[in-house]
Amino acid sequence: MSSNVVIEARNVVKTFGDIQAVRDISFEVRAGEIFAFLGPNGAGKSTTISMLTTMLRPTSGQLRLNSHDVTREQDSARKSFGIVFQDPALEEELTAYENMKVHAVLYGIPKNQQTERIEELLRLVDLWGRRDSYVKTYSGGMRRRLEIARGLLHHPKILFLDEPTLGLDTQTRNLLWDYVKKLSDSEGMTIFFTTHYLDEAEEVADRIAIIDHGQIVATGTVAQLTKQTDTKTLEEAYLELTGRTVRDETSLANNGLNVRTAMRNRNIR
Amino acid sequence: MDVVYILWLRQMKRYFRSRSRVLGAIGQPVLFLLALGYGIGSVYKKAGQGNYLQFLVPGIILQTLLFSGVFWGIQILFDKRFGFLKEMLVAPVSRLRILLGNALGGATISLLQAILVLIISVALGFRPDNWAYLPLSLLIMVALSLTLTSFGAGIASMVEDFQGFQGINNFLIFPLFFLSSSLYPLTNVPTFLRIASEINPLSYCVDALRYTMIHQHHFALGLDAAVIAATLVICVFFAVNRFDRLQV
Numbered sequence A: 001m002s003s004n005v006v007i008e009a010r011n012v013v014k015t016f017g018d019i020q021a022v023r024d025i026s027f028e029v030r031a032g033e034i035f036a037f038l039g040p041n042g043a044g045k046s047t048t049i050s051m052l053t054t055m056l057r058p059t060s061g062q063l064r065l066n067s068h069d070v071t072r073e074q075d076s077a078r079k080s081f082g083i084v085f086q087d088p089a090l091e092e093e094l095t096a097y098e099n100m101k102v103h104a105v106l107y108g109i110p111k112n113q114q115t116e117r118i119e120e121l122l123r124l125v126d127l128w129g130r131r132d133s134y135v136k137t138y139s140g141g142m143r144r145r146l147e148i149a150r151g152l153l154h155h156p157k158i159l160f161l162d163e164p165t166l167g168l169d170t171q172t173r174n175l176l177w178d179y180v181k182k183l184s185d186s187e188g189m190t191i192f193f194t195t196h197y198l199d200e201a202e203e204v205a206d207r208i209a210i211i212d213h214g215q216i217v218a219t220g221t222v223a224q225l226t227k228q229t230d231t232k233t234l235e236e237a238y239l240e241l242t243g244r245t246v247r248d249e250t251s252l253a254n255n256g257l258n259v260r261t262a263m264r265n266r267n268i269r
Numbered sequence B: 001m002d003v004v005y006i007l008w009l010r011q012m013k014r015y016f017r018s019r020s021r022v023l024g025a026i027g028q029p030v031l032f033l034l035a036l037g038y039g040i041g042s043v044y045k046k047a048g049q050g051n052y053l054q055f056l057v058p059g060i061i062l063q064t065l066l067f068s069g070v071f072w073g074i075q076i077l078f079d080k081r082f083g084f085l086k087e088m089l090v091a092p093v094s095r096l097r098i099l100l101g102n103a104l105g106g107a108t109i110s111l112l113q114a115i116l117v118l119i120i121s122v123a124l125g126f127r128p129d130n131w132a133y134l135p136l137s138l139l140i141m142v143a144l145s146l147t148l149t150s151f152g153a154g155i156a157s158m159v160e161d162f163q164g165f166q167g168i169n170n171f172l173i174f175p176l177f178f179l180s181s182s183l184y185p186l187t188n189v190p191t192f193l194r195i196a197s198e199i200n201p202l203s204y205c206v207d208a209l210r211y212t213m214i215h216q217h218h219f220a221l222g223l224d225a226a227v228i229a230a231t232l233v234i235c236v237f238f239a240v241n242r243f244d245r246l247q248v
Helices: A045-052 A074-079 A096-106 A111-124 A140-152 A170-187 A198-204 A222-229 A234-242 A259-268 B003-017 B019-046 B052-081 B084-089 B095-123 B131-158 B162-178 B191-198 B201-214 B221-245
Strands: A005-016 A019-030 A034-038 A060-065 A081-084 A158-162 A190-194 A207-212 A215-220
Touching: A005 A045, A005 A190, A019 A045, A019 A060, A019 A190, A019 A207, A019 A215, A034 A045, A034 A170, A034 A198, A045 A060, A045 A158, A045 A190, A074 A081, A081 A140, A096 A111, A096 A140, A096 B003, A096 B084, A111 A140, A140 A158, A140 A170, A158 A170, A170 A190, A170 A198, A198 A234, A207 A222, A207 A234, A215 A222, A215 A234, A222 A234, B003 B019, B003 B095, B019 B052, B019 B095, B052 B084, B052 B095, B052 B131, B052 B162, B052 B201, B084 B095, B095 B131, B095 B221, B131 B162, B131 B201, B131 B221, B201 B221
Parallel strands: A034 A190, A034 A207, A081 A158, A158 A190
Antiparallel strands: A005 A019, A005 A060, A207 A215
């Protein structure tokens, strides 16, 4: 593996009983790249992110973050990334500042740097003035900004964003992508994100991977993908690759269950 | 600042910031104390058993520790449902330390509640046999708060949702409580009830409290202490084991 690859997946498989959520995927993301991971509902995006971020163990195959194996060198891998989860993961009964403080301690940031870094990041996302308000009083956009600030607090090399703009207004979305591009340009941070808004991916991403039915069906720049499918826009290419039928996160392979439900049933059994 | 401390602190902040929770948690034991203490007290006296309130208070202390400890487990479900558990689990920290910080917070809360119930009991007329034994009672309460919070954490790591937790509550926690000797003495009870109580660890917990508070006991204090210690170890092991397998 070359030295500037920071995210590497090799022959990764994840099965839940009979259900194959991810079937032998491999990809590489290079340092400083903005990488979009696209796919219909239930295609395996969330499962892949969960494996990359150490929340799920792959059934087989290898995942490396910043050249640390995510299953064998879990703590080093965990220190290399920050994440903004699909659903908010803030403690609402604490203030924004306290949420940042908990994160700083969890990630072992030296005490004499904590205050300074927290202030710097809360100012970056324009929340310094509201630092002492409880998170439960925050709007959706403010929560997202706080989560981004929190995800960056320990200076990660990689930032995962799992559908970060879901439910945000256009202004906040633009603001968010401006930050992200700035981080990628100035800090050389690697960004890995998923979204259902193809215009975002087209505008922001350096490279794109499209996953469907647990397999990667195409990888490349927007130009490469449109050329490969003989289409004009990313949306057309995407539809060409994944089909036009509507997905409801279920599939016949899973006895008509979506992956999460199938997993849950399996846990009970 | 250490990880365990900050997670403990978070639990305490959550608790003291919601006043309804503070009041709600001691409402049930106080209600039991009033309704049973005064309602059954006179019949109990006529049956020649002495002062029922004296007998009841250690049982109500156990009830407070049991229900607040186990209900604290709901916190884990909340964190799972509302996402904060993910934030903790992807941090470069072992699960053991995460569980420890959170569970110590839960144990502190349930201990505070039990002490509050004890103070209310004294205001209602309860008098310990010998105040010098009070530190020993508190020590037992500390051990029980840790045991029962671990029990709650283990259960919460196993169930999927709030409905599941409700079922555990009705079919496990309430029977455990009613089939301990918390509410009635084991001297003249039917055989099946006596056997059920004797295999229930909670009976030994309340027996130890009763021994140190009012100098009444059914089992030997050494046996009580041994059962409490064993239960503590088993519950902690159960919590660690289940929390380790928790998936979000």
